[in-house]
Amino acid sequence: MTTTAESTPGAAGAPRDTVVEARGLGHSYGERRIFRDLSFSVAAGEFVCIVGPSGVGKTTLLQCLTGLLGASEGEVVFEGATVHDPPEGVAIVFQDYSRSLMPWLSVLDNVALPLRSAGVGKAERRRRAEEALAEVGLRDVTDSYPWQLSGGMQQRVAIARALASRPRMTVLDEPFASVDAQTRADLEDLMLRVRDHLGLTIMLVTHDIDEAVYLADTVLVLSGRPAKVETMLSVDLPGPQDQITTKSLPEFAALRSEVYAVIKKAGEKTAAAKAAEAVAAPRS
Numbered sequence: 173m174t175t176t177a178e179s180t181p182g183a184a185g186a187p188r189d190t191v192v193e194a195r196g197l198g199h200s201y202g203e204r205r206i207f208r209d210l211s212f213s214v215a216a217g218e219f220v221c222i223v224g225p226s227g228v229g230k231t232t233l234l235q236c237l238t239g240l241l242g243a244s245e246g247e248v249v250f251e252g253a254t255v256h257d258p259p260e261g262v263a264i265v266f267q268d269y270s271r272s273l274m275p276w277l278s279v280l281d282n283v284a285l286p287l288r289s290a291g292v293g294k295a296e297r298r299r300r301a302e303e304a305l306a307e308v309g310l311r312d313v314t315d316s317y318p319w320q321l322s323g324g325m326q327q328r329v330a331i332a333r334a335l336a337s338r339p340r341m342t343v344l345d346e347p348f349a350s351v352d353a354q355t356r357a358d359l360e361d362l363m364l365r366v367r368d369h370l371g372l373t374i375m376l377v378t379h380d381i382d383e384a385v386y387l388a389d390t391v392l393v394l395s396g397r398p399a400k401v402e403t404m405l406s407v408d409l410p411g412p413q414d415q416i417t418t419k420s421l422p423e424f425a426a427l428r429s430e431v432y433a434v435i436k437k438a439g440e441k442t443a444a445a446k447a448a449e450a451v452a453a454p455r456s
């Protein structure tokens with residue numbers, strides 16, 4: 173990930189193609205400016221985690237990057253074209269899997285549903301849905317209903333549904349916030365495997381600093397009011413990631429402390445800005 177629009181160095185030093193760019197991106201809800209002048213680019217196959225204080229604008233940023241929300245300033249460019257609507261090639265996974273799955277449809281039909289809306293034929297829908305379910309380790313539950321599955325399995329179904337459209341980039345908004353710690357660790361490892369296997373570009377919002385450092389090639393820290401990119405930290409831990417070994421590394425602890433310190437400092441700056449706003453606001 174870089175702060176410029178240039179191509180990004182890959183693992184072997186060769187340039188990798190830029191998939192998505194924010195160019196001077198800003199968003200406001202009415203009079204309220206959420207963030208301003210965000211400029212960064214994400215390379216093909218890169219795993220970026222976005223962290224920052226609650227309410228800073230992480231979800232709003234994801235929505236702008238996927239074309240669900242329009243930019244108030246600047247632009248988002250996906251694979252070279254300015255984004256106005258959700259582009260083909262991008263899939264989204266939300267936190268609340270229980271609301272995103274249809275309880276009356278089988279697991280297979282839930283995964284195939286967006287393909288139907290996209291006009292993909294029946295046999296091809298089934299083939300792609302089965303392929304996506306195999307990718308997330310759910311080959312055996314295709315005929316079950318979501319309510320027969322655990323929370324972690326339901327979130328895997330939601331991930332399979334995103335993969336079935338064969339995206340080149342997947343964005344996930346706090347996808348593992350509602351599951352227990354062991355399931356969360358399993359889902360994290362699943363996303364790493366999927367990224368490696370499919371060569372996906374992934375952007376993921378999380379509140380969990382350990383999760384961000386474990387998963388990311390780059391941790392993007394948002395802060396301020398309006399928010400800006402406080403830092404973009406490259407994570408270069410010896411791979412492949414392992415929940416016990418990686419998290420025991422001194423380098424992991426150092427990176428976690430660094431992200432934590434940036435967020436804490438940013439939080440203090442935001443609190444000071446809020447206090448200044450309150451003082452400046454006219455009394456009713």
Ligand SMILES: Nc1ncnc2c1ncn2[C@@H]1O[C@H](COP(=O)(O)OP(=O)(O)OP(=O)(O)O)[C@@H](O)[C@H]1O
Pocket residue numbers: 201206224225226227228229230231232233
């Ligand atoms: N549709 C909307 N209209 C007006 N304000 C909104 C809207 N959506 C979000 N906001 C406000 O914009 C700010 C940023 O919200 P956003 O959800 O992007 O932050 P976040 O960093 O993802 O928060 P959290 O970490 O709590 O999920 C918040 O103050 C929120 O209340």
